[in-house]
Amino acid sequence: xxxxxxxxxxxxxxxxxxxxxxxxxxxxxxxxxxxxxxxxxxxxxxxxxxxxxxxxxxxxxxxxxxxxxxxxxxxxxxxxxxxxxxxxxxxxxxxxxxxxxxxxxxxxxxxxxxxxxxxxxxxxxxxxxxxxxxxxxxxxxxxxxxxxxxxxxxxxxxxxxxxxxxxxxxxxxxxxxxxxxxxxxxxxxxxxxxxxxxxxxxxxxxxxxxxxxxxxxxxxxxxxxxxxxxxxxxxxxxxxxxxxxxxxxxxxxxxxxxxxxxxxxxxxxxxxxxxxxxxxxxxxxxxxxxxxxxxxxxxxxxxxxxxxxxxxxxxxxxxxxxxxxxxxxxxxxxxxxxxxxxxxxxxxxxxxxxxxxxxxxxxxxxxxxxxxxxxxxxxxxxxxxxxxxxxxxxxxxxxxxxxxxxxxxxxxxxxxxxxxxxxxxxxxxxxxxxxxxxxxxxxxxxxxxxxxxxxxxxxxxxxxxxxxxxxxxxxxxxxxxxxxxxxxxxxxxxxxxxxxxxxxxxxxxxxxxxxxxxxxxxxxxxxxxxxxxxxxxxxxxxxxxxxxxxxxxxxxxxxxxxxxxxxxxxxxxxxxxxxxxxxxxxxxxxxxxxxxxxxxxxxxxxxxxxxxxxxxxxxxxxxxxxxxxxxxxxxxxxx
Amino acid sequence: xxxxxxxxxxxxxxxxxxxxxxxxxxxxxxxxxxxxxxxxxxxxxxxxxxxxxxxxxxxxxxxxxxxxxxxxxxxxxxxxxxxxxxxxxxxxxxxxxxxxxxxxxxxxxxxxxxxxxxxxxxxxxxxxxxxxxxxxxxxxxxxxxxxxxxxxxxxxxxxxxxxxxxxxxxxxxxxxxxxxxxxxxxxxxxxxxxxxxxxxxxxxxxxxxxxxxxxxxxxxxxxxxxxxxxxxxxxxxxxxxxxxxxxxxxxxxxxxxxxxxxxxxxxxxxxxxxxxxxxxxxxxxxxxxxxxxxxxxxxxxxxxxxxxxxxxxxxxx
Ligand SMILES: Cc1ncc(C[n+]2csc(CCOP(=O)(O)OP(=O)(O)O)c2C)c(N)n1
Numbered sequence: 012x013x014x015x016x017x018x019x020x021x022x023x024x025x026x027x028x029x030x031x032x033x034x035x036x037x038x039x040x041x042x043x044x045x046x047x048x049x050x051x052x053x054x055x056x057x058x059x060x061x062x063x064x065x066x067x068x069x070x071x072x073x074x075x076x077x078x079x080x081x082x083x084x085x086x087x088x089x090x091x092x093x094x095x096x097x098x099x100x101x102x103x104x105x106x107x108x109x110x111x112x113x114x115x116x117x118x119x120x121x122x123x124x125x126x127x128x129x130x131x132x133x134x135x136x137x138x139x140x141x142x143x144x145x146x147x148x149x150x151x152x153x154x155x156x157x158x159x160x161x162x163x164x165x166x167x168x169x170x171x172x173x174x175x176x177x178x179x180x181x182x183x184x185x186x187x188x189x190x191x192x193x194x195x196x197x198x199x200x201x202x203x204x205x206x207x208x209x210x211x212x213x214x215x216x217x218x219x220x221x222x223x224x225x226x227x228x229x230x231x232x233x234x235x236x237x238x239x240x241x242x243x244x245x246x247x248x249x250x251x252x253x254x255x256x257x258x259x260x261x262x263x264x265x266x267x268x269x270x271x272x273x274x275x276x277x278x279x280x281x282x283x284x285x286x287x288x289x290x291x292x293x294x295x296x297x298x299x300x301x302x303x304x305x306x307x308x309x310x311x312x313x314x315x316x317x318x319x320x321x322x323x324x325x326x327x328x329x330x331x332x333x334x335x336x337x338x339x340x341x342x343x344x345x346x347x348x349x350x351x352x353x354x355x356x357x358x359x360x361x362x363x364x365x366x367x368x369x370x371x372x373x374x375x376x377x378x379x380x381x382x383x384x385x386x387x388x389x390x391x392x393x394x395x396x397x398x399x400x401x402x403x404x405x406x407x408x409x410x411x412x413x414x415x416x417x418x419x420x421x422x423x424x425x426x427x428x429x430x431x432x433x434x435x436x437x438x439x440x441x442x443x444x445x446x447x448x449x450x451x452x453x454x455x456x457x458x459x460x461x462x463x464x465x466x467x468x469x470x471x472x473x474x475x476x477x478x479x480x481x482x483x484x485x486x487x488x489x490x491x492x493x494x495x496x497x498x499x500x501x502x503x504x505x506x507x508x509x510x511x512x513x514x515x516x517x518x519x520x521x522x523x524x525x526x527x528x529x530x531x532x533x534x535x536x537x538x539x540x541x542x543x544x545x546x547x548x549x550x551x552x553x554x555x556x557x558x559x560x561x562x563x564x565x566x567x568x569x570x571x572x573x574x575x576x577x578x579x580x581x582x583x584x585x586x587x588x589x590x591x592x593x594x595x596x597x598x599x600x601x602x603x604x605x606x607x608x609x610x611x612x613x614x615x616x617x618x619x620x621x622x623x624x625x626x627x628x629x630x631x632x633x634x635x636x637x638x639x640x641x642x643x644x645x646x647x648x649x650x
Numbered sequence: 651x652x653x654x655x656x657x658x659x660x661x662x663x664x665x666x667x668x669x670x671x672x673x674x675x676x677x678x679x680x681x682x683x684x685x686x687x688x689x690x691x692x693x694x695x696x697x698x699x700x701x702x703x704x705x706x707x708x709x710x711x712x713x714x715x716x717x718x719x720x721x722x723x724x725x726x727x728x729x730x731x732x733x734x735x736x737x738x739x740x741x742x743x744x745x746x747x748x749x750x751x752x753x754x755x756x757x758x759x760x761x762x763x764x765x766x767x768x769x770x771x772x773x774x775x776x777x778x779x780x781x782x783x784x785x786x787x788x789x790x791x792x793x794x795x796x797x798x799x800x801x802x803x804x805x806x807x808x809x810x811x812x813x814x815x816x817x818x819x820x821x822x823x824x825x826x827x828x829x830x831x832x833x834x835x836x837x838x839x840x841x842x843x844x845x846x847x848x849x850x851x852x853x854x855x856x857x858x859x860x861x862x863x864x865x866x867x868x869x870x871x872x873x874x875x876x877x878x879x880x881x882x883x884x885x886x887x888x889x890x891x892x893x894x895x896x897x898x899x900x901x902x903x904x905x906x907x908x909x910x911x912x913x914x915x916x917x918x919x920x921x922x923x924x925x926x927x928x929x930x931x932x933x934x935x936x937x938x939x940x941x942x943x944x945x946x947x948x949x950x951x952x953x954x955x956x957x958x959x960x961x962x963x964x965x966x967x
Contacts, residue, residue: 059967250965260965263958266951268744269943291957293949295942297743300769304736307729307766311740314727315707315748317947319740337730424967430959435951465725465741465748468704473674473719473726476712484675485720 028194028239033063033092035100036193038185039117040109041078042071042085045182050087051422052203053189057091058251058424059199061242064089065096065533066253067622068420069117070361079143084116093241096423097388097533101626103127105192105236107185109166110135111150118157120621125158128236130188133163162234169229173221183219187226194239197227248427254392254418255281258348261396262320263292264428266435267346269319271297271309276360277416278324278350302327306334310343314474316464318400318436320346325354325367328411329374335409336375337476339499342451342462344403344410346396351415351529353620362620363416365529365579368599371411372558378496380503382406383558385413387532390425391555392418397434404436406502407462413557415579417530417622444470451481451498458501503559510556512563517543517550522639523632524571525551526612527578528600531623535577538628547636557603565608572639575613576601577628582616671703672696674723682869684836684862685715685782691843692751692780693722695850706749709738711758714789715782715862718753732762735770735779742775743943749850750777757787760796760818771825771855773939778849778856781818784864785871792867799871819859819919819930823912829854829936831915832891832929836862837876840897841927848891848929854938861925875925879903885918885928901927 036053040046047068058064069086076083090100102124108114108131117123135147154161170177170184177184183204190200201220208216230236252260258281262270270289272282286296299305302323309319323331328349338345351367353359358366371383382402386392392414399410444463450472452460460481463470472483478492479485486492515524516536527535532553539551550571554561568574578598587595597605598616605612615631617623672693679685696706706724710716712731719726725748729737738752759767759781770779786804787793793806797818801810822831830852834845842860849856861872875881884901885891890909903924907914915931 055967061967249967250962251967252965256965260958260962263954263961266954268947269740271740288961290946291961292954293946295743295944295946297740297943299736300765303733304766304769307733307736308740308743310729311709311727311737311742312744313740314737315741315745317744333730334733427962427966430955430962432951432955435954438951463725465707465745466704471704471723471725473708473722473728475720475726475728476730477728 028237031092031238031240033090033094033096034105034193034238034240035088035090035103036189037069037086037088037103037106037117037122038182039069039084039086039106039113041083041113042074042076044085044109044178046086046109046185048207049182049186050089052186052200052207053195054089054091054422055203055251056190056195056199057089057240058249060196061245062091062093062240063095063243064091064251064423065099066090066422067099067417070420072359072361079110079112081112081116081119084113086113088122091240093243095243098537098625099622101624106130107188108132109181111147111154114154115150121624123159127159129154129159129161130234131161131163132166134165134167136163164233166229169225170222173218173225180219180222183222184226184229187223188230189226190223191227191230192234192236192238194237197223249424250427251422251424252389252393253420253422254386254389254414255350255420256284257389257392258322258396258414259284260428261393263289263294264393264430264434265318265346265397265400267294267318267320267400268436269295269297269309269312269317271299271305271312271319271321272323273299273302273305273327275302275324275327277352277419278322278327278348280419281322281348281350302330303334306331306345306347309345310334310338313343313345314465316439316466318344318404320348320396320400322348322350324350324352325370326357328367328370332374335381336377336379338409339375339379339381340476341474342407342460342499343474344407346399346403347409347411348396349411349413350419351413353618359620361416363530363579363622364618364620365415365531365599366581366618367413368528368557368580368603371413372603378500380500381408381558382410382503382506382556383413384410384556385529385554386418387529387553387555388425389418389421389423393428395555400436401434402506405459406506407460408499408502413529415530439466440464441466443468449481450483451479453481453498456501457505458498459505507559507562510559510561512567513552513554513561515550515552515567518548519550520570521548521550522572523549523636524568524574525549525632526554526574526576526600526604527551528554528557531577531579534623534625534628537625538632541625541629542632542636547633549632549636554600557600560604560607564604565610568608568610568612572643573613573635574610575615575635576604577623577631578614578616579618579623580616581618582614665702667697667700667703669693669697672723674721677721678717679714680865682863682865683714684784684860684864685718687836687839688780688782688842688846688860688862689718689721691839691846694843695847696724698847699850701749705747706751707741708751708753709741710734710753711755711763712789713755713758713787715753715755716758732758733766734758735763735766738777739770739773739775739939742777742940744947746776746940746944752777752779754779754781755788756781756783756785756795756797756818760816760821768825771822771857772827774827774829774854774936775939776853776855778846778858780846781857781859782862783818783859784862784868785815786864786867788864788867802868802871804867817920819857820916822857823916823919823931827936828857828931829933830856831859831919831931832856833859833861833919833925833927834891835872835875835882835925835927836860837872838897841891841893844893845891845928852932853934854936872925881924883918883921883924883926885926885930887929889932890929
């Protein structure tokens with residue numbers, strides 16, 4: 012036990028649990044020490060006790076990074092509270108760390124602040140290696156100098172009572188500590204433990220239960236921290252999933268029959284999940300030889316009337332572009348899920364970025380209008396796949412659903428979806444094809460047409476990627492090509508005419524409007540709410556449809572003095588490198604909206620490889636609001 | 651019930667299909683192109699086997715030969731260069747009821763689509779894959795193909811191709827789970843017909859390399875074998891390609907070859923002094939991927955909803 016810092020440690024008198032509205036907890040360790048497993052269980056328990064929850068996994072890029080290294084920090088952040096949680100929040104309140112070096116990794120990410128409580132494994136202080144002892148001691152000193160409240164705890168030693176090698180098992184001990192600190196119902200956690208170790212047998216479950224109980228007792232004995240975080244008031248039936256599981260559930264709720272994929276982080280875990288259960292709904296996962304084959308296979312299945320989808324990430328999307336163009340040209344329904352990671356090339360494989368918007372919108376050569384949607388929440392990862400399936404079929408073409416690494420691995424709770432038969436792909440239509448109807452019998456207004464499926468008598472046609480007439484006959488003449496392009500574009504316009512303008516969060520007019528997309532929703536709204544509470548005239552809208560764009564944007568934009576996007580992708584520093592805005596490269600959505608609305612939209616975007624904290628956005632928006640004020644002030648003065 | 655056919659009302663007149671039922675648009679290949687003969691052979695097989703046109707799908711990539719589906723009156727899929735096989739496999743995956751013919755060129759299959767070729771052989775899904783091997787890129791006007799022989803002058807190698815050619819049959823015979831490899835020559839319609847019909851009857855992926863003349867760019871590559879039938883080696887076996895004797899009697903060079911003998915098949919495929927035609931290899935016992943991929947096609951919406959509801963319970967709190 013540390014001599015200097017005793018706040019929070021037991022000194023005789025017990026304090027009853029203090030009630031908190033919300034809390035941010037982290038567990039960080041070397042890779043392979045089970046911090047994520049413990050954190051996920053803790054989050055599930057919090058959710059099951061009725062808390063709003065949001066988790067973010069801390070994932071090193073390598074499978075086995077060197078032990079005790081900054082880059083190797085592996086773990087999880089759990090934000091939970093008495094209201095729904097929509098983002099990871101700002102700074103951790105309480106951290107359990109298995110060594111001091113991984114904490115440095117987190118400090119580099121600005122995850123902690125003065126007053127953050129660190130429960131630190133202290134075995135390194137007595138390590139046989141002098142260098143390690145020195146590193147540890149100087150780090151602890153440094154942490155304290157930075158204002159962190161460090162408690163050095165003999166967790167390893169305490170685990171030895173239950174296991175020979177605490178490297179395996181310390182995570183469940185930590186789960187117990189957190190349970191004790193946050194007054195969690197141990198019976199719920201025990202059920203979680205039983206589920207995790209089900210396959211390993213009773214003895215293993217028993218050991219882990221002992222470790223868990225040991226952690227609770229340890230926390231009671233060594234720490235005075237004792238909090239309770241009351242449940243949300245919601246009476247709805249809830250489920251807890253991460254975004255990739257939500258995508259997997261969405262695939263099944265859409266009644267799809269085939270998922271065709273090639274492994275790529277952070278998309279793969281969606282198919283890992285599906286691989287375990289898809290067969291129960293009659294589905295099949297095809298692991299193709301590459302991403303090109305994966306989408307080709309899915310397109311083949313879809314052409315033959317079987318609903319299919321392909322799930323990938325940026326580099327895979329790049330390989331699929333030619334086939335996406337074919338699906339546009341030949342009007343083959345298909346859902347493509349892109350779980351975005353940092354790019355270009357191999358980029359940041361495990362980390363978040365919103366860098367694929369332009370690729371999703373434009374990557375295929377020629378004119379290839381397609382539907383592009385982005386999920387803003389984990390719940391939407393589910394519902395968007397269902398909607399995408401319907402739109403793909405209705406509008407006879409590919410639909411790209413963008414999610415990202417943050418949604419993919421983050422966990423949260425949301426209302427249990429009420430399954431509907433209407434969500435499900437209808438059974439294969441093998442009725443005779445109506446005589447005289449062309450395979451692309453385009454409605455002149457909407458461009459929509461019904462498609463023949465192999466097996467439908469009289470519907471025989473040859474699908475082709477070449478320019479074609481409504482009979483799918485190859486046609487190189489100017490008129491046919493123009494008509495084909497127009498019909499494919501009309502479908503996008505037809506969809507747009509059915510969309511509603513997005514809802515404005517906050518007042519309908521004001522000084523600043525923030526436009527966002529994808530998983531930034533929670534952090535943007537939290538920042539906006541804080542500013543509004545301080546009296547600032549700021550609002551935000553969040554786009555789900557990127558192609559076609561939701562209608563009414565220009566009208567909304569014009570009600571604000573300034574409009575800006577906040578995004579997690581690259582843009583040149585304000586004004587460009589040489590002060591010439593004309594040459595400056597702007598963030599993706601900003602470019603897109605400027606082109607479509609002719610509104611002088613501004614942006615703020617960065618590529619840190621991690622979700623933005625609401626506090627970061629708050630600071631940026633506050634700066635912009637002040638600039639707007641002073642500009643107004645000087646304009647008045649000049650009059 | 652009571653010995654009566656309950657579905658009597660659904661009974662329709664038996665359909666008989668004539669050649670016309672398989673003939674699509676007029677073929678636009680050059681006069682003298684070997685592709686014409688293969689098209690006629692496939693149409694005849696469809697008729698003779700009475701394949702239901704709407705249950706038959708012709709899939710291709712891009713190239714002259716890949717125009718094939720347009721000239722059939724079945725369903726067709728004329729997709730992307732090199733990507734016929736993933737599409738064909740995807741069609742078959744959940745629709746094992748469909749009959750699939752794939753048309754692919756030597757560039758389409760052995761160059762840009764090489765990865766898919768290797769893996770499609772391994773998937774071994776029931777379909778006939780016709781490799782139109784004219785030793786050259788036709789559609790894009792005379793570039794070297796992986797099967798071009800050294801010395802062939804093309805637009806990309808005006809002083810002659812330099813590398814030893816890839817041998818598609820030999821390569822296919824080296825891939826795990828290969829189940830059927832045959833060879834034939836476009837200038838013998840009887841043998842083309844018999845080979846493709848044998849391929850159709852094989853359950854699994856039947857890979858047929860068709861030596862095909864391109865009158866425009868490679869009119870002479872098979873000239874020797876055409877002029878001198880002794881340069882063709884006719885493979886014979888009761889389980890092999892059994893072409894009508896009238897059409898094959900010019901071939902005096904005949905070898906009895908058991909198509910279950912993989913090593914011998916590889917040896918024959920590699921021969922450069924003669925052109926072996928007939929069935930090189932056949933093993934009908936190899937696993938077919940559709941046996942796995944089509945499991946569950948009959949699960950109803952109600953069953954799916956029930957199973958999913960139960961699955962969602964796992965995430966409930
Ligand atoms: C991605 C892509 N690359 C290149 C082409 C151009 N291209 C079309 S067909 C072809 C080669 C055709 O040769 P082959 O496959 O041997 O068929 P053939 O025309 O000889 O029947 C090429 C290179 C294309 N259509 N798409």
